[in-house]
Amino acid sequence: xxxxxxxxxxxxxxxxxxxxxxxSPSNSEEDPSIAFPPFFAQPAVSLxxxxxxxxxxxxxxxxxxxxxxxxxxxxxxxxxxxxRWESQQYRVVRQGDVIFIRIDEDPKACGRTHPALDSGxxxxxxxxxxxxxxLIDGQPDVAKPEDAGVSATPGEPGTASxxxxxxxxxxxxxRSWQDAGSPAPSPRP
Numbered sequence: 001x002x003x004x005x006x007x008x009x010x011x012x013x014x015x016x017x018x019x020x021x022x023x024s025p026s027n028s029e030e031d032p033s034i035a036f037p038p039f040f041a042q043p044a045v046s047l048x049x050x051x052x053x054x055x056x057x058x059x060x061x062x063x064x065x066x067x068x069x070x071x072x073x074x075x076x077x078x079x080x081x082x083x084r085w086e087s088q089q090y091r092v093v094r095q096g097d098v099i100f101i102r103i104d105e106d107p108k109a110c111g112r113t114h115p116a117l118d119s120g121x122x123x124x125x126x127x128x129x130x131x132x133x134x135l136i137d138g139q140p141d142v143a144k145p146e147d148a149g150v151s152a153t154p155g156e157p158g159t160a161s162x163x164x165x166x167x168x169x170x171x172x173x174x175r176s177w178q179d180a181g182s183p184a185p186s187p188r189p
Contacts, residue, residue: 032143034124034133037093039102044091063099063125064090070131071103071121081110082119097127 047054072088073079081087087109091102104120107113118138126132135141 059127067101067123
């Protein structure tokens with residue numbers, strides 16, 4: 001009888017330590033028709049300025065948290081510097097009930113000059129916390145056809161077509177990586 005009470009007491013103590021996992025808002029199906037806005041088409045307002053008051057509504061904070069939890073490992077584990085929440089740059093664009101978030105590794109936060117390849121992601125999150133669409137860097141964009149044939153926009157040799165740049169070159173990559181291809185060979189005399 002005493003053994004039963006000790007087992008029951010142990011079970012109650014352990015049950016008290018357990019916490020329910022938060023329901024994952026990403027269980028719904030994604031909508032590939034959602035187009036991401038150009039995150040780098042214009043300069044962003046930085047929230048790091050001293051002495052300036054900023055206001056962030058709860059829906060935006062929830063969307064940022066959902067995106068960070070989806071892309072990055074839990075905060076309470078020992079992870080590498082580049083995978084920490086505080087080592088990222090976040091860009092937010094709100095359009096109605098959809099909050100678009102772009103997450104990129106900030107190499108300066110870890111004492112590096114270049115980010116890891118494919119270390120970012122774009123998210124479309126409804127204001128209620130549901131992930132409507134995610135696009136992890138390095139994964140194919142299912143919204144764009146795999147092979148659409150010949151480009152309708154002819155380009156000059158040595159330049160990139162407007163579609164190749166998307167919404168502009170990423171400010172996190174060095175200029176030397178943002179070329180338009182190999183230079184044309186020099187004419188021989």
